[in-house]
Amino acid sequence: MSAVKPPRWQGSDEAIRAVQVAFDVEATVLEAVRRAAFEGNLSTSDQIRKVLGLQVNHRPKRPRLTVSLTQADYNALAQRFGLDANDRLAIKERVTRELIQFAEGLARP
Numbered sequence: 739m740s741a742v743k744p745p746r747w748q749g750s751d752e753a754i755r756a757v758q759v760a761f762d763v764e765a766t767v768l769e770a771v772r773r774a775a776f777e778g779n780l781s782t783s784d785q786i787r788k789v790l791g792l793q794v795n796h797r798p799k800r801p802r803l804t805v806s807l808t809q810a811d812y813n814a815l816a817q818r819f820g821l822d823a824n825d826r827l828a829i830k831e832r833v834t835r836e837l838i839q840f841a842e843g844l845a846r847p
Contacts (some may be wrong), residue, residue: 761786803837 775785784794807815809823816823819832 740830745759764801771782771785774789775782778785778788780794787794787810812826812829813823815821815833816825819829821828823829823843
């Protein structure tokens with residue numbers, strides 16, 4: 739029995755076969771790649787592809803930051819903000835505001 743892929747998954751075969759490769763390098767190399775990626779508004783992966791002369795997909799990137807939070811982290815943030823630890827959306831909104839305030843504080847002379 740062969741499963742039929744939904745249309746939105748049809749182009750994913752090549753991506754599924756791709757293999758993520760990690761490089762153990764010195765901190766100076768890591769910093770140089772990250773800095774170049776930041777300055778070029780690229781992901782570090784795209785910056786490595788650029789350095790290697792490989793094709794880089796120039797899709798618009800969502801400007802976002804990510805962090806992994808444990809339940810203990812949610813509990814601490816809920817207590818800090820006076821929120822329910824299970825109200826993850828409210829916690830996310832408060833964290834977003836705090837990150838915005840952080841950035842605005844750095845932008846001020």
